[in-house]
Amino acid sequence: MADFLFVPYSSHGHINPLLPVLRELTTSGDRASVVVAPNFADAVAATGAHVLRLPTSSHVIVPERFDPVDEVRRLTKTFADRKAIYELLRVELRAGSPDLVVYDPMVPKVFQMASARGVPTVLFSTTYAQNEHVIASTVQRHLGAAVGDLLRKPWARRLHPWAVETARDHRLVLINTLPELQPAAHSFGPRFRFVGPLTTARAERGDLPWSEIERRRVLLVSPGTVFTRGPAFFRTIVEAFADADQLVVIATGPTAPQALGPLPPNVIARRSIPQTALLEHADVFLTHAGMNSTMEALAAGVPMILVPRILDQQVNARRVAELGAGIRVDAKQLQPELLRLIAHKLTTDPAVRASVDALRARVTAQNGPVVAAGALREAADASCRFDHAPR
Incomplete structure (x- = not known):
């Protein structure tokens, strides 16, 4: 039985793919604790995971038209949400060491915090992964081949925060898609696992005819x-x-x-x-x-x-x-x-x-939740061979 600590970003698009993975882990006897905002706590708890409740609700809404006042409010709320996540994570890591910390690229400081305690990490991406090749091919569409070639250099990772995350020394990077939908799929090594869709049928049908x-x-x-x-x-x-x-x-x-x-x-x-x-x-x-x-x-x-x-x-x-x-x-x-x-x-x-x-x-x-849970167990089993003592 493995002990996982999940640190997602509390938004529908980031929590929903996590739910079937949590359910797959807990029904097989693994322990999963999840740092999550109150408005997603019930959905997480229903999977059998242990909820580590943040102090305030969190969900990002970006209006159709740019408004500088709204943008400042959104960024301020995002910063406050991340700060609360990091504070709760710090308490949990001091209390004990899980076998693995699984986190979202939207909360990048988790990597340093887990590493400082000697705990290995897994990156859980709810969209395609980024590296210098993906950045280059994207930019090349707009600025031409010469700029694209320049951005294929390793230093280009610093231009995109998610590329920085995928370049770090994780045990595993889980990606919620098929290789067919991953740009430059050939440029990602074996620790990148394209697990397929992490979707689950929901019982609710709503007030509809x-x-x-x-x-x-x-x-x-x-x-x-x-x-x-x-x-x-x-x-x-x-x-x-x-x-x-x-x-x-x-x-x-x-x-x-x-x-x-x-x-x-x-x-x-x-x-x-x-x-x-x-x-x-x-x-x-x-x-x-x-x-x-x-x-x-x-x-x-x-x-x-x-x-x-x-x-x-x-x-x-x-x-x-x-x-x-x-x-x-x-x-x-x-x-x-x-x-x-x-x-x-x-x-x-x-x-x-x-x-x-x-x-x-x-x-x-491809049964995405089963594939993802199996990959996490393998990564946790590998991590058990390392010392988790604080550095």
Whole structure:
């Protein structure tokens, strides 16, 4: 039996992939303690893990339009959240030494704190990994091959904090994706484990007309829980499919559904939706291309309209489009007629269906939580051969 200490970043996109791994560990007799904000404590406790509760709730929301005041507030809250994590971790490490500390790249100081106590670490990445090759290929798209070649030098790791994390002396780096979605996958060594999707079916189905959902074609719309979209974005989608024969289910997030105005009978808008349950009945998924949503869609075999906002989402969207499982479109170019054309192509093109089915087969063949838990046990077993005494 191994003793794990998990230090995630308390946000939906970072906690949700961790839950099935925790459940897999605890049901097999391992001990898992998790430093987590109160608003995620119940979900963590339900896995059988021991909750180390932070003093305040935490979840990041980034508005669609940049506001310097909001940005200062967000950064201040993020700094305070990290400080609370580090303070609680310091207490736990003084009380005893776990076999392994598993942490998120969003809380980088964990590495130094664990290392100072002689405790080995595992990095748990909820999106693709970064190194100098990934940075270079990304920059090369915008600034040309010469700059890309320059950034392939090892010092380029310092340009991206996640690249710094993946370069450190971890026992293991777990990555919540398939190698097909990892940029420059060939440049990552054996300690990088692409464990596949870390998703789990959830029992809740929400206040939705399920009998109608189960008998009709469904377009699912969910732009994520962090980087929000405003009313105009959703109104464009409503206009595009107001007269269509499919049911449109929209997750508006922080945007109030009332802000969309009167909705046609075939459109349902809620702040939140049971996404994995709905994907089982969806024909098309309009998504921000976050890694969790992307993997959930591939697991369900649903083609995607990809409308990313930030860099990692843009990289995911580009790769999914290259693999033929979706079509990428810029939000500024989002027009009703274009949306209708894309949705029609995704549901009628045999090549799209073949690509989606092939990726679904890859996803379902790999039991991500089992693979991740097994890799963690191997790393913990190796760590037991080392002295954990403080340095």
